[in-house]
Amino acid sequence: MKITRRHLLLLLPAAAVAWESVLAGTPEQSPNYTMTEHWWGMLIDISKCIGCGNCVRACQEENDVPDGFFRTWVERYHVDDWHITEPQVISPDGGKNGFPVAKEDEGKYFFVPKLCNHCADSPCTQVCPVGATFISPDGVVLIDQTYCMGCAYCVQACPYGCRYIHPTKRVADKCTLCYHRITKGLTTACCEACPTGARQLADLKNPADPIHEFLKTHSIHVLKPEMATNPKVFYNDLDGSVR
Amino acid sequence: MSVFRNAGHLFRLAAVFVVGTVAFLVIRAAVVPRSFGEYGHYRGAAISEIASLPLHFAGHQTCETCHTDIAKMKSAGMHAHVNCEACHGPLEKHVKDPSIDPGKPDAAVLCVRCHAASAARPKWFPQVDPAQHSGGIACTTCHNPHNPVIAAGGSK
Known part of the structure; x- marks a missing residue:
């Protein structure tokens, strides 16, 4: 049969539809995991953080985070009595190898672990062209790295500085809340490695999760509430000087 | 009728428009991934791709299925809530192939990482000045990291 121009025009759409379904394949489904039954967040208890840097190392090992970049990091604050709103903050190599010994002196010290806040109203997902x-149906801010073109709008949009451009992949990268772990019933690598339980993964949709009792009975704060991002990383005992 | 005298121009224009529309639809169908828009303005399949990334940390539940003796010893002591991989590092490879020996972690680095005295650490947390406390003797001489109370004996 001779293929005329008319035949070709008719064939093209059909071929395109067929080819597209070949490319797409069947997405793999996690067994026993229903996205709509979860709403993930994290609880960070400042009074329990000892600044060992276990979480930072665990995150880098679990997620192959390149050296010098961080999906989570720990900051050490030093607030002295005379400069209550001007804290001195250090985070040598993200706190990965701990912190220099602090001598007893004026003021107070504390550690603040930071990570993506998995905001329910996240500015980063809104600016992606x-x-x-995107925010997954279970409340985790994720990046489709095969789709990202590395424009870094999201890096600028995040008020918490939680995103970076991956130095070799040239795409945006950030904390996934260990999505590959939490969907299998495991906790995140940082929570697994935290020796004092200062970090706790929380499922806000699970009525049996201890987070609910904790939020009810403690003084909880989130970072930069004035940005109206509705962050889901909750801090216990957070000092007002933390930025 | 004179009104339709030049209708041929319109038909040609319409044909170009139809061809353009079809081409647009065909190209769009070809380049937009199938799962785009499944949950929102993104590729839905990305979620399951991220969920299937490889594990490195096995989780203490997995460790405890084989190392029941250590788990029992640990549950009695101050380190009961310190998970295995907090000190031993990621061990999923060892879980997949138990013949891979993860080796012993270096106590000289690990103990002081948490317990070296620093004014920055919370007051409730047990801290020592390593030089003053042991004078350079390895921590594990007196303390067993799985149950660090002295009465439990050292691991050396």
């Missing part, structure tokens, strides 16, 4: 970053 290609739909490469």
